[in-house]
Amino acid sequence: MRWLLLLGLVAFSESIVKIPLTRVKIMRKTRSEKHMLNNFPKEHTYRLNLTSSPGSNITTHPLRNIKDMLYVGNITIGTPPQEFQVVFDTGSSDLWVSSVFCTSPTCFSHVLFRHLESSTFRPNNKTFIVEYGSGSMKGVVARDTVRIGDLVITDQEFGLSMAHSEFEGMPFDGVLGLNYPKFSFTGGIPIFDNLKNQGAISEPVFAFYLSKSKPEGSVVMFGGVDTSYYQGALHWVPLIQAGDWRVHMDRISMNRQTIACSGSCEALVDTGTSLIQGPRRLVDNILRLIGATPRGSKHYVSCSAVNTLPSIIFTINGFNYPLPAQAYTIKDSSGNCYTSFKENTASASTETWILGDVFLRQYFSVYDRGNDRIGLAQAV
Structure with a gap:
């Protein structure tokens, strides 16, 4: 994320999990036919899961239209689950959310993670700082259960914000990074890598469909590709x-x-x-x-x-x-x-x-x- 411009396992065998996203407005060698997706399974060591929508195990979250132009979706953290609206971001690698540790005024307009209310919470006490294009975030690292639709990741390392800078008016509670591990500021194993490692997805693939003119319909899908998009x-x-x-x-x-x-x-x-x-x-x-x-x-x-x-x-x-x-x-x-x-x-x-x-x-x-x-x- 170059910040937003202006800024337990439920295992699925051969399944796709789709997470709806919400659009939010904020001030932030050609391959031959044999390389097309429909021939992908012949050429690679794992079988890419293809579906044309219904008929596959698909988990969908309700959409909420906040305004226009940034894409967010819901996840939960903790036991019992606490729900957060986050940006699914291929430009960063860490998961972090706002927390009760945060002292910045901007934090109080967001849902805050309350660690004392989660029986699966484990502190780490390691701190980290993330610098974005139009602000920064300082946080502390912890572990807990994270759910993305029907996918459950146990003992996931994530960040709890302690201070924000220049994030006034940002209509989301945190960020879920989908980049490679080397870009992790917390030093932990990112969400997608844990989905692979814990066997929650059948193939190491995710995909995005972002709606053009309506707030509904956007999805991020894990473990395969829905060809209807x-x-x-x-x-x-x-x-x-x-x-x-x-x-x-x-x-x-x-x-x-x-x-x-x-x-x-x-x-x-x-x-x-x-x-x-x-x-x-x-x-x-x-x-x-x-x-x-x-x-x-x-x-x-x-x-x-x-x-x-x-x-x-x-x-x-x-x-x-x-x-x-x-x-x-x-x-x-x-x-x-x-x-x-x-x-x-x-x-x-x-x-x-x-x-x-x-x-x-x-x-x-x-x-x-x-x-x-x-x-x-x-x-x-």
Whole structure:
């Protein structure tokens, strides 16, 4: 998560668990046909669980629409269970929630974990700090039972917040990281790794579907892929290296002209980031080409011109992923349209882009830890 821009085991054999997410608005080499998903089981050591919706063991949580644009879902921690609304984030690796230990005023607008009310709680006393793009969190590490739908992870290490900085108005209680273990600030085994290790899922795969225009319907699924959420082929992209959901991107183009990422660059696929971030100079060039004008912290275009603006095409591993103007512009509460491109302030030795929810609403994404790759397909 590059923070959100503006920011017991119930074992399933050959099953998929889907966790509904809620949209929240906050101020944050092409493969041949033989490599498509329907032939995946022939080529790999484990069998990818495929289903077309009903008929498989699927756990679904009720949705709650908070506002617009960030995706959250419910989990529980402790015995008896205490429920929290968290961001499922491929950009970070730790689970943490707000707690009664927190002294920051912002904590009291969230659900707080009450450790004395959980019979399975175990303290650790180790502290940690997480720095995000627009704030920080200091916490203490503990262990307890965590439930994600029908999946139960016992003795899971997680963080309890003690202090927050710059997180006013964030409408969630914590973060559930789905990145690789090396990015864990708590030093513990992340949730997804424990799901694998404890046999709660049959395959080391999870996937996201993020709804485009309605608060309902978004899901994160574990242990397999529901093919009803995408159309056409699922194209696989190898990671630059195992340990981060980062891939090579060939170029970014518009009207058949390369406008960024000439000569290739890197792209981080991040469900915990709302918009699309890139180097300032290149973002400014894109904004100029589409005629966006600054107003405060955002850049606006005429809503009447959105249907005439060109698509911006992200070419990844030889395959084009167009993003139409209707996807890269967002209408605010006043009825004005602003763009979804934002400067990435993090320093990097190579040109790096963060493909957040604006991109992932268009493209269903699969995260394959067994083969260290990401699958992308046109979302329905």
